[in-house]
Amino acid sequence: xxxxxxxxxxxxxxxxxxxxxxxxxxxxxxxxxxxxxxxxxxxxxxxxxxxxxxxxxxxxxxxxxxxxxxxxxxxxxxxxxxxxxxxxxxxxxxxxxxxxxxxxxxxxxxxxx
Amino acid sequence: xxxxxxxxxxxxxxxxxxxxxxxxxxxxxxxxxxxxxxxxxxxxxxxxxxxxxxxxxxxxxxxxxxxxxxxxxxxxxxxxxxxxxxxxxxxxxxxxxxxxxxxxxxxxxxxxxx
Numbered sequence: 001x002x003x004x005x006x007x008x009x010x011x012x013x014x015x016x017x018x019x020x021x022x023x024x025x026x027x028x029x030x031x032x033x034x035x036x037x038x039x040x041x042x043x044x045x046x047x048x049x050x051x052x053x054x055x056x057x058x059x060x061x062x063x064x065x066x067x068x069x070x071x072x073x074x075x076x077x078x079x080x081x082x083x084x085x086x087x088x089x090x091x092x093x094x095x096x097x098x099x100x101x102x103x104x105x106x107x108x109x110x111x112x113x
Numbered sequence: 114x115x116x117x118x119x120x121x122x123x124x125x126x127x128x129x130x131x132x133x134x135x136x137x138x139x140x141x142x143x144x145x146x147x148x149x150x151x152x153x154x155x156x157x158x159x160x161x162x163x164x165x166x167x168x169x170x171x172x173x174x175x176x177x178x179x180x181x182x183x184x185x186x187x188x189x190x191x192x193x194x195x196x197x198x199x200x201x202x203x204x205x206x207x208x209x210x211x212x213x214x215x216x217x218x219x220x221x222x223x224x225x226x227x
Contacts, residue, residue, distance in 0.1 A: 044204065045218070046215075046216070049214045092213075094212070103155055103157075
């Protein structure tokens with residue numbers, strides 16, 4: 001069965017520092033991969049997605065992610081974190097014939113000023 | 114420019130009661146999803162509607178759960194004979210095009226079963 005693993009439940013970084021959130025997937029075919037962010041009191045918002053092509057994907061809010069097939073990973077990165085980036089981040093893979101997402105358990109990001 | 118709205122925002126119910134959760138998608142969006150977010154299970158897909166096609170119900174956890182979408186717009190998720198494990202935040206999302214990646218999520222309904 002398809003699955004997504006986010007090994008870090010909580011991460012704390014200082015404002016201005018770089019960020020990398022890990023995501024590993026288990027999927028037989030070429031995966032369609034997503035990162036979402038859930039800020040306090042707000043709904044889930046898509047940051048970026050990977051379907052095919054260039055393995056380095058740019059998203060909103062200065063985020064990027066790199067698909068590495070050899071490592072079954074799709075890690076999210078940001079070169080300089082802002083306090084407003086504090087939120088929960090979810091990695092997801094498209095499954096079920098293209099209709100549904102299987103989500104990881106999320107990584108809670110705390111930003112220290 | 115209203116987004117996806119859900120009502121109620123919070124619902125407390127007694128075990129065994131039925132509840133209805135409502136989702137108003139963005140006007141013109143043909144695809145609509147329900148997800149559940151709980152402490153123990155994370156985010157889980159429940160059901161997907163796309164236009165007039167038969168919904169994908171593969172994520173509904175039991176036959177106590179059902180959903181309908183009237184007139185291709187408003188959707189209602191019904192949980193019958195609620196159990197404590199049904200306590201969760203129920204999220205609705207809609208999108209203009211089929212398939213995830215372009216959807217807009219609502220703020221969710223927090224359901225607490227006592």
